[in-house]
Amino acid sequence: MFLFIVALLLISLCLDWYAFQGVKTITAGWRQGSRRAIYWLFRLIFTGTSAALVLSFLLADTAKGIPSFAQWMINIFITLFVTKLVFAFVLFAEDIYRLAATSYHAYENDNTGKNDSTGESLMPGRRKFISSIGLLMAGIPFASFIYGIARGKYDYTVHRQTLYFDELPEAFDGFTITQLSDIHSGSFDNADAVQRGIELANAQRSDLFVFTGDLINDLASEITPWIPYFKQLKAPFGQYSIMGNHDYGEYVEWNSPAEKAANIEKLKQQHAEMDYRLLLDENVSIEKDGQKIELIGVENWGTGFIQQGDLDKALRGTEKDSFKILLSHDPSHWEEKVKNHPQKIQLTLSGHTHGMQFGIETPAVKWSPVQYRYPHWAGLKTENSRSLYINRGFGFIGFSGRVGIWPEITVIELRKNKSAS
Numbered sequence: 001m002f003l004f005i006v007a008l009l010l011i012s013l014c015l016d017w018y019a020f021q022g023v024k025t026i027t028a029g030w031r032q033g034s035r036r037a038i039y040w041l042f043r044l045i046f047t048g049t050s051a052a053l054v055l056s057f058l059l060a061d062t063a064k065g066i067p068s069f070a071q072w073m074i075n076i077f078i079t080l081f082v083t084k085l086v087f088a089f090v091l092f093a094e095d096i097y098r099l100a101a102t103s104y105h106a107y108e109n110d111n112t113g114k115n116d117s118t119g120e121s122l123m124p125g126r127r128k129f130i131s132s133i134g135l136l137m138a139g140i141p142f143a144s145f146i147y148g149i150a151r152g153k154y155d156y157t158v159h160r161q162t163l164y165f166d167e168l169p170e171a172f173d174g175f176t177i178t179q180l181s182d183i184h185s186g187s188f189d190n191a192d193a194v195q196r197g198i199e200l201a202n203a204q205r206s207d208l209f210v211f212t213g214d215l216i217n218d219l220a221s222e223i224t225p226w227i228p229y230f231k232q233l234k235a236p237f238g239q240y241s242i243m244g245n246h247d248y249g250e251y252v253e254w255n256s257p258a259e260k261a262a263n264i265e266k267l268k269q270q271h272a273e274m275d276y277r278l279l280l281d282e283n284v285s286i287e288k289d290g291q292k293i294e295l296i297g298v299e300n301w302g303t304g305f306i307q308q309g310d311l312d313k314a315l316r317g318t319e320k321d322s323f324k325i326l327l328s329h330d331p332s333h334w335e336e337k338v339k340n341h342p343q344k345i346q347l348t349l350s351g352h353t354h355g356m357q358f359g360i361e362t363p364a365v366k367w368s369p370v371q372y373r374y375p376h377w378a379g380l381k382t383e384n385s386r387s388l389y390i391n392r393g394f395g396f397i398g399f400s401g402r403v404g405i406w407p408e409i410t411v412i413e414l415r416k417n418k419s420a421s
Helices: 002-026 032-058 068-108 128-150 191-202 224-230 257-273 311-315 332-338
Strands: 157-165 175-180 208-212 239-242 282-288 291-297 324-327 347-350 379-383 386-390 408-416
Touching (some): 002 068, 032 068, 068 128, 157 379, 224 257, 239 291, 239 324, 282 311, 291 311, 311 332, 332 347, 332 386
Parallel strands (some): 157 408, 175 208, 208 239, 324 347, 347 386
Antiparallel strands (some): 379 386
């Protein structure tokens, strides 16, 4: 993490320098006093933000997670970093043209790179128009990130998915499931907004409610003030939950293993306080009209993360040909273990990725930086007659905002494939 932060800061400082060239081009015709004020303001905002980010982490108490000051520095740093990146991209595109033009003129002037009569460089200067266009384009992500921090992180969106299965019992044809994932209660800062999200989830009136991990950021105490809120989530066939990687307290320093274990036990009790049945490598039968489906829950298992879940243990007691729904926080578990498991699990519900809380989702384009870590990072994937649905997350962490990837409430409707009857 330390090396990552150092590398990020070095890249940011390079972007500062590059963006500064564009600022100098735009302000070239201004009065000297105005230019000097803009230059100092630029240095203060960009370099100062990087310094404050480092300082906030140095002063952070690693036993309490990310302090609020550091969180805001992260927000500002990421916003400005992406803004500078877009600005620099436009400047870089112009520089490619400038270098190409210089090479061409140098070839015509016997490779000297200078005008034969004046001795001046043949490289074209930066154009104020291009720098102004770059600054205007950089304003788009800047405004988007400001919205994402102020409102986007609570812009709850319902995603509906109807899935057809051959093996689904007739009694469950039309059965609905509401899924939440990645609540990250330690990040919330607006109780009214969270309440609106809970009411929207309850308004779906699904038959079953499931939660697929990461109730907290690090500490069980983070969910304590939010228990009355999430306890409101009810469904006729019950509320079930599992644990995610953040629920194990892996990202803070503990005074002893016993203190860490006590934190996990407290969190398990809090699931019960919210009337959630926590599934820890186990299964339950959901019965309706004399027929049943199997609901299976595993502890966290993820590539590069905690691998505590035991799928074989969780499947014990289930019937080989029964219809199975698996709750597994990390979608890499499905890729590595579930989709080719000897026992067919028709549907897996996951979360974890958050869609990185930043990206573009339109009918024509679906992109997020998280796709370079998880090729399938949100929504439905079907392979080998087994389906995986990845929820984009209800909360947020790290970056206190969402841009383009809005917090999700999933509603899945199970339908019987009539052709299989």
